[in-house]
Amino acid sequence: MATAGVEFTAKNPIDRKGIEPTQVKSIKLLTALDNGSKNDGTGKGVQPGMLYGNTYSFKVSAYTNGNPNDLKKIKWKYKYHSLSKDKWIEKTSSKTGDTYSLHLNEKDMCGRTIHVMAYINDFENEGYLKTWFHNRFRWFDRMMFEKELEQRTDNRHPEVINQKGTSLCGMAAIFYLFAKEQPEKYKKFSKDLFRTGEATSNSYTAKPSSDILNKKINTMGFPMNTGNMAIVDFVTLASTRNTKNPKYKGGNEEFNAINWPPFMVELCEKLLGYGSVKSKGVYNPVKPLLTSTSDMKNKIEDINKQFNDGYKLILMIDADLIQDQWDIKALDLHWVNLESVIKWDYVPGVFGSKRDEVMFKVYSWGSNTQYLSKPISWSHFVMNYNGYIKMK
Structure with missing residues (x-):
C-alpha cells in the first residue's frame, strides 16, 4: 500500500505579485510498503514501512497553481534524524523532475522516519511525505526489546538472559558476562544489532544473515521455534552464532547452534575484549569410567585458584552436573558461568564417605540462584565436569 501525500500549508507565504508561481502541493509514494512490527509494546501490532536494500519511487501528485512549464525545476531531498550522530541528516538529490527514486542502502536510516x-x-x-523505515529486525517489537534490555542493564539482572529452547548456552554464557561486566557496551551492541542488523564491540562484528533478520514471531510476539526466547536474547545470541556459522538459522537446530571451545575463546578475546584468555580441558566426548578423590581435589583447587586470582570462569560441563538426575549414558555438553568458589565438605570413611557434599553457584538457563538446588557428591561433579575457559 502507498502512503497518502501531505498537502502543502504555507508557514511563510511568498510575496506573490501578479501571477502566483506554482508550487508542489503534494507527493505520493508509488512503491508498495512491507509490514513489520508496530512497535507498540504488544508484540502483535503491524505497520507498513520501508525495507533496507529496497528502492522506493515517489511522484508529485498535485501542484498549487497548475503544472510547471519545466519539470526540471522540481527538486528533491530527504532527511532523517540520525541516532548514531544525534543530529538531522539532510541530502539533496542531483536528479530533478516530477518523479524520484530513493535507494535505501544506509543502515543508519533503519528504524527512523524518512522525510521526503x-x-x-x-x-x-x-x-x-513522511514514511517509516523498519528496523532490520522488522518483526520484533522495539518497545518489548528495550524493556528486556533495560532489565538486563539498568535494572542489573543479566542473569535473566536465557537461550530457552535452543542450544545457544555458550552464547548465553558470553552475553551474561557482557551484560554484567560491560552493560553500556552490551546495550549499544544490542541496540545497533536490532536497528541496523550489524554491531561491533571491541574487535568483533556481528552481521547476521537474512534468516536471522527476517525471523518471524509467534502469537506472543517472540521468535518462532525458540521456546519464547526474549527478543533481545535472540537478537544477540542468534546473531552472533549465525555470524560464525550461517547454517544456524535461528531456531532449535541443535548441532549447528553448538558453541565449540575455539569460538568461545575467540569471543572472549574479540567481543568481550579480555586480554588474558586461556582454556583448559574444555571438551571430553567420553565420560570417565573411573575417577578418584585426589583427581577431584586437584580439579577443585585449580578452579578455585583461578576464581580467587580474579579470573572470570566459564565451565564446560555435562548438564547432569547441575540437574537433580545424573545419567551416565547421555552426553549433554553445556556452558555455565561460575559464580562462586567450589566448596567440598568431605569426610572419608571405612566403607565410602561419612560426608560428601559439593556446592557452588553458577549462572545457567536464565538464573544464577537455582543451581545447585542441593549439594552433589564428588563423583557426580568430577564425572560431569570437562574444563574451563578463564579470562581477565
Missing part, C-alpha cells in the same frame, strides 16, 4: 520533500522554490513548505 519535492519543491520548486520552498522546500520547507511544499510537497512533503
